[in-house]
Amino acid sequence: xxxxxxxxxxxxxxxxxxxxxxxxxxxxxxxxxxxxxxxxxxxxxxxxxxxxxxxxxxxxxxxxxxxxxxxxxxxxxxxxxxxxxxxxxxxxxxxxxxxxxxxxxxxxxxxxxxxxxxxxxxxxxxxxxxxxxxxxxxxxxxxxxxxxxxxxxxxxxxxxxxxxxxxxxxxxxxxxxxxxxxxxxxxxxxxxxxxxxxxxxxxxxxxxxxxxxxxxxxxxxxxxxxxxxxxxxxxxxxxxxxxxxxxxxxxxxxxxxxxxxxxxxxxxxxxxxxxxxxxxxxxxxxxxxxxxxxxxxxxxxxxxxxxxxxxxxxxxxxxx
Numbered sequence: 001x002x003x004x005x006x007x008x009x010x011x012x013x014x015x016x017x018x019x020x021x022x023x024x025x026x027x028x029x030x031x032x033x034x035x036x037x038x039x040x041x042x043x044x045x046x047x048x049x050x051x052x053x054x055x056x057x058x059x060x061x062x063x064x065x066x067x068x069x070x071x072x073x074x075x076x077x078x079x080x081x082x083x084x085x086x087x088x089x090x091x092x093x094x095x096x097x098x099x100x101x102x103x104x105x106x107x108x109x110x111x112x113x114x115x116x117x118x119x120x121x122x123x124x125x126x127x128x129x130x131x132x133x134x135x136x137x138x139x140x141x142x143x144x145x146x147x148x149x150x151x152x153x154x155x156x157x158x159x160x161x162x163x164x165x166x167x168x169x170x171x172x173x174x175x176x177x178x179x180x181x182x183x184x185x186x187x188x189x190x191x192x193x194x195x196x197x198x199x200x201x202x203x204x205x206x207x208x209x210x211x212x213x214x215x216x217x218x219x220x221x222x223x224x225x226x227x228x229x230x231x232x233x234x235x236x237x238x239x240x241x242x243x244x245x246x247x248x249x250x251x252x253x254x255x256x257x258x259x260x261x262x263x264x265x266x267x268x269x270x271x272x273x274x275x276x277x278x279x280x281x282x283x284x285x286x287x288x289x290x291x292x293x294x295x296x297x298x299x300x301x302x303x304x305x306x307x308x309x310x311x312x313x314x315x316x317x318x319x320x
Contacts, residue, residue, distance in 0.1 A: 005119045007058075008099040008109040010066030010073055011130045016114030017057045017207075019231045019283075023259055023274045024203045025053040030183035032272070034258050042234075042253040051175045056207050058110075058118040060233065060250060069129035079116050080236050081246040115232020115284050121208045138209065143171045147202050154194045168198060171205055196270045203272065217297050221271050226292040231276040232284040257282065293317060 004014040023033055028048045031038035039048055046059045058064055062077045075096065078084035082102035083095045100109030110118045128134060146167040153164040165188070169179045180187055180197050187193040202215055216222055234249035234257065260275045262268030268275065276283060295317025306312045 006066065006123055006130055007064060007077070007118050008103075008105045009064070009075060010068055013100075013108055013110060013113065013118070015119075016110055017117040017119060019115055019117075019233075019276070020274050021203065021207060022053065022057060022059070022117060024200060024272045025050040026177070026200075026204075028177075030178040030180070032261070034261055040258065042255060042257040043250055045250065045253075050177055050204060052204050052207075054120070055175075056119075056121045056204070058120045060116065062120075064118070064120075065124060065126045066130050067126040067128060069131060072126045074126070077110075077118065079111055079233055080239075080248050082241075113286075115230055115286060117232070119208060141206075141209075143174075143205050144209070144211070146171050147198060147205065151195075151198045151202070154191060154198055157191050159189050159191065159194060164194060164198070168201055171201060192265060192270060196272070199270070200272050219271065220297070221267070221273065222292045222294065222296060224267055224271065224273050226290055228275060228277065229280070229285045229290060230287040231280065232286075234282055235284055254279075254282075 004012050005016075006013055022045075026032055026049070027038045027040060028050065029037075029039065033040040033045075041047065046053065053059075054062070058077050060077060060079045064073075064075055064077050066073045072089060073086065074088075075086040076084045078098050078101065080101075082098050084098040084101075085093055086096045087093050097103060099105055101111050106112055110116060123130070125133070125135075150164040150167040153159065153167075158164075165179075165181060172179065184193065187197060199215070199219065203212065206212075216225055234253045236247040236249040237252055238245060238247050257279050260268075260278060261272065262275070267273075295315065298315040300318040301312060301314055306314070
């Protein structure tokens with residue numbers, strides 16, 4: 001947990017989940033949101049999704065809990081209104097100012113600094129101050145072991161024994177997601193499709209566990225992953241504070257607001273990297289100067305180490 005990964009109502013904020021990550025989570029039936037028969041609805045995008053989405057990320061109208069150190073808080077995550085519901089320890093409801101939407105610190109909140117999401121994973125507790133947590137930090141989980149094993153088997157193209165499928169399904173079964181072959185039987189023995197599903201599983205299962213950067217480097221997806229702006233919630237139309245009119249952007253979403261994943265088998269498709277260009281003007285966006293340089297695939301070698309070993313050359317892109 002980091003104090004900079006919370007809501008302004010209970011702490012500080014500065015790092016947020018992205019729409020691209022949210023849209024990597026499958027529907028409960030195991031289909032990606034753009035697939036025929038998935039049941040995805042842009043007006044209700046968080047319904048019937050992989051349960052890990054709601055365990056990892058706070059979304060619009062979720063109930064957030066926290067502890068400021070002086071009192072426990074429980075309130076509704078609200079993207080489109082300067083007021084939101086809250087409940088005290090006895091369950092009494094009242095309306096309070098939504099500090100992530102309006103006020104002196106709202107510019108740093110999930111509405112105007114982020115793109116409409118906040119981290120729930122490692123932040124959903126109220127038994128101690130959000131600024132002074134004492135719980136243990138994980139080092140490695142069994143799910144990571146299983147998915148690393150599966151990825152190795154897939155990259156070696158050793159698929160005939162079924163152990164890669166079994167390893168992935170064990171991770172999915174924990175949260176009630178269907179087996180990968182029951183969703184798409186053509187994955188069996190297909191290296192490209194198996195590569196797609198194991199990468200998807202790593203993204204959603206291991207989110208916020210400090211592994212994504214290293215996965216991105218290993219998969220060499222840096223350029224594609226960072227080729228577009230960061231997008232988020234649908235911008236509401238017709239906001240009029242003078243009349244206290246604050247429409248819900250999701251209720252105004254249209255059926256076409258489903259991201260594209262490129263041609264089947266493309267790098268965008270295999271790595272589940274959504275593109276929002278077709279309806280980008282309808283969405284909250286940030287990171288207009290986002291870019292990638294291939295030198296980021298490697299760290300620079302510290303000069304102190306090069307001083308010890310003069311024959312060491314610097315990694316490409318970092319100069320001498």
